[in-house]
Amino acid sequence: MRSRIREIVVKELRQALREPRMRALLFFPPVLQLVIFGFAVNLDVNNARIAWFDGDRTPASRELRERFEGSGYFTVLAMPRRDREVRDLLDHGDVQAVVQILPGFARDVDRGRASVQVLVDGTNSNTASLIASYANQIVTSFSQRATQARLDRKLGTSVPTNILPVNTASRVWFNPELRSRTYFVPGVIVNIVMLVTVMLTAMAIVREKEIGTMEQLMVTPIRPVELIIGKTVPFAGIGVVNMIMITLAALLVFQIPFRGSALLLLASTLLFLLTTLGLGLFISTVSHTQQQAMMSTFFLFLPALMLSGFAFPIQNMPAPVQWLTYLIPARYFMEIVRGIFLKGTGFAVLWPAMLALAVLGTVILSLSVMRFHKRLD
Amino acid sequence: MPENAVEVRGLVKRFGDFHAVDDVSFEVSRGEIFGFLGPNGAGKSTTIRILCGLLSPTAGEARVGGYDVATEAEQVKENIGYMSQKFSLYDDLAVEENIDFFSGVYGVRREIRETRKEYVLKMAGLENRRGDMTRLLAGGWKQRLALGCAILHEPPILFLDEPTSGVDPIARRTFWDLIYQLAEAGNTVFVSTHYMDEAEYCHRIALMYRGRIVALGAPAELKRSLNLPSMEDVFISRIEEEERRTA
Numbered sequence: 333m334r335s336r337i338r339e340i341v342v343k344e345l346r347q348a349l350r351e352p353r354m355r356a357l358l359f360f361p362p363v364l365q366l367v368i369f370g371f372a373v374n375l376d377v378n379n380a381r382i383a384w385f386d387g388d389r390t391p392a393s394r395e396l397r398e399r400f401e402g403s404g405y406f407t408v409l410a411m412p413r414r415d416r417e418v419r420d421l422l423d424h425g426d427v428q429a430v431v432q433i434l435p436g437f438a439r440d441v442d443r444g445r446a447s448v449q450v451l452v453d454g455t456n457s458n459t460a461s462l463i464a465s466y467a468n469q470i471v472t473s474f475s476q477r478a479t480q481a482r483l484d485r486k487l488g489t490s491v492p493t494n495i496l497p498v499n500t501a502s503r504v505w506f507n508p509e510l511r512s513r514t515y516f517v518p519g520v521i522v523n524i525v526m527l528v529t530v531m532l533t534a535m536a537i538v539r540e541k542e543i544g545t546m547e548q549l550m551v552t553p554i555r556p557v558e559l560i561i562g563k564t565v566p567f568a569g570i571g572v573v574n575m576i577m578i579t580l581a582a583l584l585v586f587q588i589p590f591r592g593s594a595l596l597l598l599a600s601t602l603l604f605l606l607t608t609l610g611l612g613l614f615i616s617t618v619s620h621t622q623q624q625a626m627m628s629t630f631f632l633f634l635p636a637l638m639l640s641g642f643a644f645p646i647q648n649m650p651a652p653v654q655w656l657t658y659l660i661p662a663r664y665f666m667e668i669v670r671g672i673f674l675k676g677t678g679f680a681v682l683w684p685a686m687l688a689l690a691v692l693g694t695v696i697l698s699l700s701v702m703r704f705h706k707r708l709d
Numbered sequence: 710m711p712e713n714a715v716e717v718r719g720l721v722k723r724f725g726d727f728h729a730v731d732d733v734s735f736e737v738s739r740g741e742i743f744g745f746l747g748p749n750g751a752g753k754s755t756t757i758r759i760l761c762g763l764l765s766p767t768a769g770e771a772r773v774g775g776y777d778v779a780t781e782a783e784q785v786k787e788n789i790g791y792m793s794q795k796f797s798l799y800d801d802l803a804v805e806e807n808i809d810f811f812s813g814v815y816g817v818r819r820e821i822r823e824t825r826k827e828y829v830l831k832m833a834g835l836e837n838r839r840g841d842m843t844r845l846l847a848g849g850w851k852q853r854l855a856l857g858c859a860i861l862h863e864p865p866i867l868f869l870d871e872p873t874s875g876v877d878p879i880a881r882r883t884f885w886d887l888i889y890q891l892a893e894a895g896n897t898v899f900v901s902t903h904y905m906d907e908a909e910y911c912h913r914i915a916l917m918y919r920g921r922i923v924a925l926g927a928p929a930e931l932k933r934s935l936n937l938p939s940m941e942d943v944f945i946s947r948i949e950e951e952e953r954r955t956a
């Protein structure tokens with residue numbers, strides 16, 4: 333039995349590595365996704381383009397502008413004087429936000445209740461909320477300084493800042509610079525392992541149906557379980573290789589932190605592979621052509637990706653959709669991968685997610701094996 | 710092994726409402742070359758697939774090598790070699806890699822794998838092309854290699870489904886020489902074709918039309934009983950009679 337499985341594994345690897353199209357399928361998606369999510373997709377806010385509408389024109393308002401410019405987050409592109417200009421700038425997308433200083437700003441600063449208006453272009457809600465929160469931070473720290481200066485003047489001495497009544501500064505853990513690549517690159521492991529292994533498994537089996545070799549295999553004494561193991565093990569291997577490739581790229585090229593256990597990552601990858609190979613096998617039992625298999629793979633891959641938490645945080649989804657995500661293996665693996673990379677989370681915390689993968693994997697795999705017969709009808 | 714290599718009684722295969730095989734009965738004795746003739750869609754491939762344990766019969770009984778194809782499909786598979794109608798080797802493997810792969814999955818004993826491989830390479834005339842990609846071979850060589858791969862495990866009963874379709878006349882002739890060699894070595898060969906001239910090469914034939922057997926017997930005997938000069942005439946007369954009967 334073992335030799336028959338080895339025979340299939342060897343053949344499968346030979347075919348996969350020999351065919352240029354297959355070889356491309358093995359290495360192109362990981363590299364492409366790493367480039368996109370590591371370099372191109374940048375949700376960070378650096379040098380946001382803003383307009384500055386100064387209705388006060390005092391030393392205090394000028395100082396605030398210098399703070400904005402000096403922060404590194406903002407570049408002041410325009411200094412409109414009329415409301416109309418402000419609207420035009422936002423409408424045309426020339427600037428991403430407009431800071432409006434109302435007349436009487438300097439006086440209000442002296443009284444300790446200064447405020448500014450920040451109009452943000454909300455077309456991209458993610459960027460908008462980041463801009464709003466950065467602007468808010470700068471204004472808050474500016475008014476704190478002003479308050480302190482006022483107190484100093486009144487008392488004639490220097491008062492330590494910590495007596496100030498409110499301090500709303502927040503700190504971000506695990507990803508302090510809020511770099512999107514730190515968030516995305518580990519998630520690429522989930523996407524790629526899912527896409528490549530589901531697709532390759534489904535295609536490898538359906539191709540044999542299409543060219544007629546499956547019929548030939550079915551008259552050999554090979555047992556269905558041997559055929560299934562022989563047909564999935566090579567792609568599990570390729571999935572693990574992909575995982576290692578992306579991890580190395582994350583560490584060496586993108587300098588993403590890796591705080592957890594590599595062994596735990598490997599173990600979780602293997603559990604995740606149970607679900608993806610099972611799914612690939614399932615797709616192969618319901619598809620007659622490679623094209624159908626390809627379509628079914630994408631049909632299932634896209635929603636799984638959306639619901640995995642890769643790009644959209646699950647806790648922001650409506651409750652029924654959140655329940656749905658519990659059925660998506662990628663969701664658990666995403667949690668595990670990010671936990672291991674960014675937080676150094678260990679088995680004590682991750683075991684429920686790993687258990688979920690094991691259960692889902694066993695269910696999907698057994699259903700597919702039950703559907704897989706050595707007969708044509 | 711029983712006297713008859715294949716025994717079929719009242720075999721029916723329905724796909725939905727359509728009777729692809731409609732109450733078929735016949736026997737094939739050991740060492741015989743049994744031809745299965747008929748136009749496309751007659752039900753030849755469906756019958757062969759049932760006999761190989763690939764499709765389950767809707768009704769009736771079929772035994773191959775003494776085993777029931779419906780309930781003992783795995784034992785049946787140990788006794789047969791099958792060459793499907795479609796070319797069914799891996800185009801993207803070398804000649805030798807195909808042979809090694811099928812040796813492995815058929816569970817050919819390690820000690821004899823090399824001997825079997827050389828035998829197949831010689832039989833197919835591919836000794837000097839063992840490293841070539843299978844896709845580069847011309848039709849006749851491909852078919853002989855496929856036959857070779859189907860008999861690596863030395864099965865006593867062979868099912869060949871239109872093995873010579875799309876192959877040039879000389880390659881067809883060579884292929885039939887191989888069939889004769891196999892039969893002389895004591896194997897039973899069950900071969901389907903839609904070439905009338907090939908009917909003459911068979912010991913006995915069954916003429917299949919619309920899922921039914923409309924003539925069964927040795928070619929010479931069939932020609933004599935109907936007093937017709939060629940198998941083609943036999944075929945036409947039988948089909949015309951069948952058309953009249955069902956009209």
Ligand SMILES: Nc1ncnc2c1ncn2[C@@H]1O[C@H](COP(=O)(O)OP(=O)(O)O)[C@@H](O)[C@H]1O
Pocket residue numbers: 724729747748749750751752753754755756
């Ligand atoms: N899996 C199937 N489902 C439905 N119809 C089928 C199936 N396989 C074969 N048929 C039909 O059964 C008939 C006999 O086909 P087949 O046995 O392949 O004929 P032959 O080999 O003699 O050309 C054809 O009309 C074919 O369309």
Ligand SMILES: [Mg+2]
Pocket residue numbers: 750753754755794870871
């Ligand atoms: Mg046919």
